[in-house]
Amino acid sequence: MTGPTRIAFQNVSVRFPTPGGGDMQVVDNVSYDIRDREFVSVIGPSGCGKTTMMNIVAGFMQPTAGTVTLDGKQISSPGPDRGVIFQEYGVFPWLSVKDNIAFGLSLRANRAASAERDEICSRYMRLMGLAEFADAWPRMLSGGMRQRLALARAYAVKPQFLLMDEPFGALDAQTRSAMQDLLLEVLAAENKTVMLITHSVEEALYLSNRIVVMTARPTRIREVIEVPFAYPRTDALHESREFGELRSHIRNLVMQEYAQQALQRNPQPA
Amino acid sequence: MFTLAIRRDAYRPVQRIALIFLPWLLLLAGWYAIHYSGLINPALVPTPRDVFWRFIELSKTRLPMDVLMSTRRVFLGVLCGIALAVPIGFMLGWYKGIRTFIDPLINFFRALPPIALIPLVIVYFGVDELAKTVILFYASFFAGVIVMYEGISQISPIYVRVARTLGATDAEIFRKVIVPLAVPHMLTALRVALGVAWATLVASELIAAQQGLGALIQNAGSFFQLDIIYVGIICIGFVALFMDMALRAIAKRFVSWQERIA
């Protein structure tokens, strides 16, 4: 993977003010490049600052120090070029399944003619297995279906980037595995650059080109792992020896960081 | 393939109607029982039959005008109250910073019973229609504003974020995200305000009203015409009930995406 750099973190630090009047460092001098059409997973102890980093790429906030650039330009606001999949889905409850998918296409930023809009909606409803539920309200859908709907809605505006924050965390194991395969399938058809935050080492290994393991807060990059497996990937990959070895290696790193975090929070008397 | 909607009421139409009327029949039975029990001097409890005939009699004279006047006052008061409560409630709910300062003020005024304000209202607004509308306006504004801002402040910011990432402008976010999320709360505010306004009606018609259900009750009170008092009270109850039912029917149309209508 040696495409051009698309998203670049340059010496990014983030501090948040604390209620006491001080401040807390969350991200500590992170530099990292995401290249074109890469699938990068970010893994690290919870509360370390992963969502914060994604929020900067999404354009919801600015780093305290350093810059995050997209194609060389500093990111200053959200935009339809970066589709965001939130952990809590954020499906619009007042719109039907079809209208949820069509929402982005009805905006001035990416307005499509109604025939084209219909076509895009049907395509993604078919792809995501939502075709029979076109007129259903989101409250009638299961968790997996809502997640697929959120994905379809983000896809409909053709973002070049997908930013996903623990998107499958709330799903059961079977649904989760099906969603991973679906994601790979969709990505194979439409090239996109992906940043995925996950807690699952298996998921990161199964999906990505590269895995960035973050340290406990204030978070730095602990290690970047190149994932050597070719696409398309199948379930059998989970059983391979190399997969197993990488999995234990990454698990070890993450466990060490969790231990570090526990130590910071409850320091042991010397 | 899947059954999407679960049938909510498993009763057949005949059963439904029976179940709707049952509590009313029990109420009537209880009323008769109290009248004939001897626990209370029967002269102080007119029977439903007396009240019904009095109702028929009044329907031919002043009652239609009373109902009309009261309904009009409630309608006007609630309309003005809600017209102001919706934008203000929205601002308070959406801009959390303002709330800290305004909240105590709103709760202060809301705690004042409208009846206590009547003498002041007479001083400032006189004794005619305006004064009554002001009282009802006051009552419905404070009831509506609270419902509105509580509701708006519970809207999750995630929908706005999602819309932004899809490329929505501020105007589009307002029109396509915030308004649909605010409509259910507006309708609830309207319903609550209507309820409060009917409850305040008698008080507002204490102000030298000649017509209106409150006036009917007041006048009957001074002549100890208990059956007329009952007619007035029952009319208020029914008109309020019908308004609420109409509003609920409208709400159902607008917010069918919600599980249930508050």
Ligand SMILES: Nc1ncnc2c1ncn2[C@@H]1O[C@H](COP(=O)(O)OP(=O)(O)O)[C@@H](O)[C@H]1O
């Ligand atoms: N807006 C904010 N203000 C103050 N503190 C925040 C804010 N956002 C996140 N934090 C804190 O920053 C730390 C990292 O949060 P987050 O990036 O959500 O972690 P992660 O996604 O890795 O679990 C947490 O301790 C969190 O409480």
Ligand SMILES: [Mg+2]
């Ligand atoms: Mg997070």
